[in-house]
Amino acid sequence: xxxxxxxxxxxxxxxxxxxxxxxxxxxxxxxxxxxxxxxxxxxxxxxxxxxxxxxxxxxxxxxxxxxxxxxxxxxxxxxxxxxxxxxxxxxxxxxxxxxxxxxxxxxxxxxxxxxxxxxxxxxxxxxxxxxxxxxxxxxxxxxxxxxxxxxxxxxxxxxxxxxxxxxxxxxxxxxxxxxxxxxxxxxxxxxxxxxxxxxxxxxxxxxxx
Numbered sequence: 288x289x290x291x292x293x294x295x296x297x298x299x300x301x302x303x304x305x306x307x308x309x310x311x312x313x314x315x316x317x318x319x320x321x322x323x324x325x326x327x328x329x330x331x332x333x334x335x336x337x338x339x340x341x342x343x344x345x346x347x348x349x350x351x352x353x354x355x356x357x358x359x360x361x362x363x364x365x366x367x368x369x370x371x372x373x374x375x376x377x378x379x380x381x382x383x384x385x386x387x388x389x390x391x392x393x394x395x396x397x398x399x400x401x402x403x404x405x406x407x408x409x410x411x412x413x414x415x416x417x418x419x420x421x422x423x424x425x426x427x428x429x430x431x432x433x434x435x436x437x438x439x440x441x442x443x444x445x446x447x448x449x450x451x452x453x454x455x456x457x458x459x460x461x462x463x464x465x466x467x468x469x470x471x472x473x474x475x476x477x478x479x480x481x482x483x484x485x486x487x488x489x490x491x492x493x494x495x496x
Contacts, residue, residue, distance in 0.1 A: 309366050314359035317351070318372035324348045325376075325383045332387050338449035342442050348380050349438030374426050377434045382406065384441045393448050394465075401469060405476045412483040419490045424482050430475030436468030 309315075324344050332341040355373055359365045385402055388394040413423055443461030447454045 309364065310368055312359070312364040312366055313362060314355040314364055315366060315368055315372060317355040317358060318376050321348055321351060321355070321376045322372075322379065325379050329383060329387055332445075333390065338445060342445050342449065345384065345438075345445060346442040349435075349442060352377060352435060352438055371423070374423075374430075377438070378406070381434065381437050381441075388441070388444065391448075393444055398465070398469065402472065405473050408476050409479055412480050415487060416483050419487055421483075421486055424479050427475050427478050429471055429478060433468050433471035433475050436464045436471065440464035440468055 324347065328341055328344040328348070331337045331344060355376075381402070385394060385399050389396055389399045416422070416424070440461045440463075443457045444465065447458035447461055450457075
């Protein structure tokens, strides 16, 4: 968010908003709806094995990744809750999907271990930051790119598994996106760790001085 004082009014439809404390906003409603798509996908994919419907839910969840943030900026309804909900919804989609895919052998367990290893690294960094009085670091564009690639890869991988006629092209495109997404996911994790280390060192220098 910019450091612009709250009393300055940007031109309509331009510029970021001041972060507020509102809960019931349109961007937050969109984020909540995206969250509801996670159990719906798991039910369709694991319980009734309606793979085509599961593909649709995944595709909608992935393509609407940017919508809540765009609406928040457009309507100047950026909120602290929204800043937490958006990455949480993304992460939940990714983790739930990769676990379900592993259970049905759409992706190998090595991919799942690599992805969850990054999440453990990030959780450790967040724990250190909270111990020093900091909240989660702002979302980095590398992390958003990685999330976009992974959320785009998953419907393609499921399509390759569910519809044999598309298996070669969908699988190739899906795995290309998935592996690039995983690499960038780790790069973003490393950037978060570096950022957390700098914040902790600055706190310790302040205590010493």
